[in-house]
Amino acid sequence: MKDIYEYVAILDYAEDGINISFPDLPGCISCADTTEEALKNAEEALGLYMVECEEEKIEIPNPTPLEKIVCKSKERPILVCVWMPLVRNEVETVSVKKTLTLPAWLNKLAEANHINFSQVLQAALKEILKTKKILKK
Numbered sequence: 799m800k801d802i803y804e805y806v807a808i809l810d811y812a813e814d815g816i817n818i819s820f821p822d823l824p825g826c827i828s829c830a831d832t833t834e835e836a837l838k839n840a841e842e843a844l845g846l847y848m849v850e851c852e853e854e855k856i857e858i859p860n861p862t863p864l865e866k867i868v869c870k871s872k873e874r875p876i877l878v879c880v881w882m883p884l885v886r887n888e889v890e891t892v893s894v895k896k897t898l899t900l901p902a903w904l905n906k907l908a909e910a911n912h913i914n915f916s917q918v919l920q921a922a923l924k925e926i927l928k929t930k931k932i933l934k935k
Contacts, residue, residue: 803848804879805861807840809833811872820878821867822859823847840878845885 810817816836818828826847830836851858867875898919908915 799852801882804877805844806864806867806875807878809836809874822862841880844878845880849885849889
């Protein structure tokens with residue numbers, strides 16, 4: 799796994815917004831309403847795409863140099879760079895919503911005592927799984 803990935807993205811300016819694609823990475827796409835948003839979305843798309851490739855052991859192709867990219871009239875190439883330690887950390891520490899079921903009497907008692915269900919569940923799971931990893935929000 800590399801710490802940095804750099805790939806060319808193509809910003810395709812259409813009437814309804816900006817389509818973002820990566821010529822070297824099939825399926826790595828996004829969209830935006832403004833160029834500023836497109837730059838941000840391109841970085842996010844590249845980072846998430848690379849995390850998936852790493853996790854699924856998918857071969858990552860070598861990037862095509864910017865000067866070899868040919869664009870159509872309403873397209874603009876940009877170089878997108880991602881710092882993967884940050885991306886991996888964000889993916890690992892994202893919170894997920896879980897639905898749970900418990901007896902009504904227990905729910906009522908816990909709410910009356912101002913119990914934070916998420917904190918209790920996290921603490922219990924950490925204890926059962928013997929982990930100290932801190933979840934960031």
